[in-house]
Amino acid sequence: MLINHPLLGPRDAAEFVVKGDAALIGRPDGMTASPQEMHDYAYLRDNPAGTHRELWYHEQGDRSWLVVTRDTLTHEVLDVALARDVARAEGRSR
């Protein structure tokens, strides 16, 4: 798989570490969330067959976090964005 890094262009997938479902960006507030909400966030996954948005960390590169949208049935990479931009658009972070 080639990951089309928004800043660096096409990079070998082997340079990355995969963290999993990009829904992890939406962490509940640990001070107010219920134990059930924290459990669901930490342990449950949609794990879809088809389009999946996931967090990839460019460990062997510029160490940026990316949101890679990929088809889990074909391995086709559909979209790549900086996780920072995605998180901001979702109202996370500053």
Add this chain to the structure above:
Amino acid sequence: MRYSAWQILKEGLTGNKGWKPVWREPEPKAEYDIVIIGGGGHGLSTAYYLAKEFGVTNVAVVEKGWLGSGNIGRNTTIIRSNYLLEGNQPFYEHSLKLWEGLEQDFNYNAMVSQRGILNLIHSDPQRDAFARRANAMRLSGADAELLDREGIAKMCPFLDFDNARFPIQGALWQPRGGTVRHDAVAWGYARGADERGVDILQNCEVTGIDIEGGRAVGVQTSRGSIRAKKIAMCVAGSSSRVAAMAGMRLPIESHVLQAFVSEGLKPVIPGVITFGAGHFYVSQSDKGGLVFGGDIDGYNTYAQRGNLPVVEDVCEGGMAIMPMIGRARLLRMWGGIMDMSMDGSPFITKTDTPGLYFNGGWCYGGFKATPASGFCYAHLLAKDEPHEVATAFRLDRFMRGAPIDEKGQGAQPNLH
């Protein structure tokens, strides 16, 4: 028909005309006591033990492809009971004991071969960890020995003992570990279940789970709808997809593990060798091929095929620890989809929906579990109580703060 040396002789002398198909190809009935979704190793062994040990024979195994098309026919066939934690080790030792009597029990040659498994040690902390594991194994009644370099060299003189990065300092050795002919396990259990009245329905994909008044009452399939008093999910890598039909989200991600086999060679590798530090393990099949593998690819997938970086990584690991394999040619490689759980341990459990049961989360280690998984799942289905060696495999263990995290990696399935 009972298989025996006498039968082989008789058939040999009479033109092999008397062999019969090993299981029937029945049409689905409208209703069963228990429908098992998934005709892999675990689904078939569950059906077998339900019929044989618990007297429940009005059972169907519903398989979307052909028997053995999933991981039961894709794995690298290693059996062992060298786990550490209390929730796991007694279960895997129970499984190894069942393997030891399996061929007599189901009258089928599964080529159970206890040729031993060697886990290599490269540092003092690793030796401490393996010593602790060996003690845990012995406490559960399993066998375990720590070997020094000389002990390993007697068995495996071909290893690169003075490897610059990972010099070999010792090994954990379980003589009762080994390999089993994986397809034969599926066929043997299928035959034994079929003989006792279980319907094995191939090319029958479950497309929906019917829930009425909060209770699971049947399944929709590509061969019509089937009602059942109990529905037992047992679909390994497809666990999340099937559970979603009942509105469940699971603590599971699906990942691919690749495996490789070389051309046939004369016997060179005595047992199973694992080089965990280098992401490589190997055994030699009875046909002579070196069967080997390494880590999962690491990204979610249902594609049943992996990518080249892992191929390179596995082959490098092999070359590092046993350079002699460099001249063997790679014959085939393939991938299977694994249900990687959040703590690396499995589930054999009821669900929140009455009538619906779940078996899954076997990661890349479910082949060795096939007999005990089926036995314990059958126990749960027949008695509605967990078997004593499978009480920890519940879905609510994360909520209760009781994960069974062998590797201590936390909720990161691609690291287990």
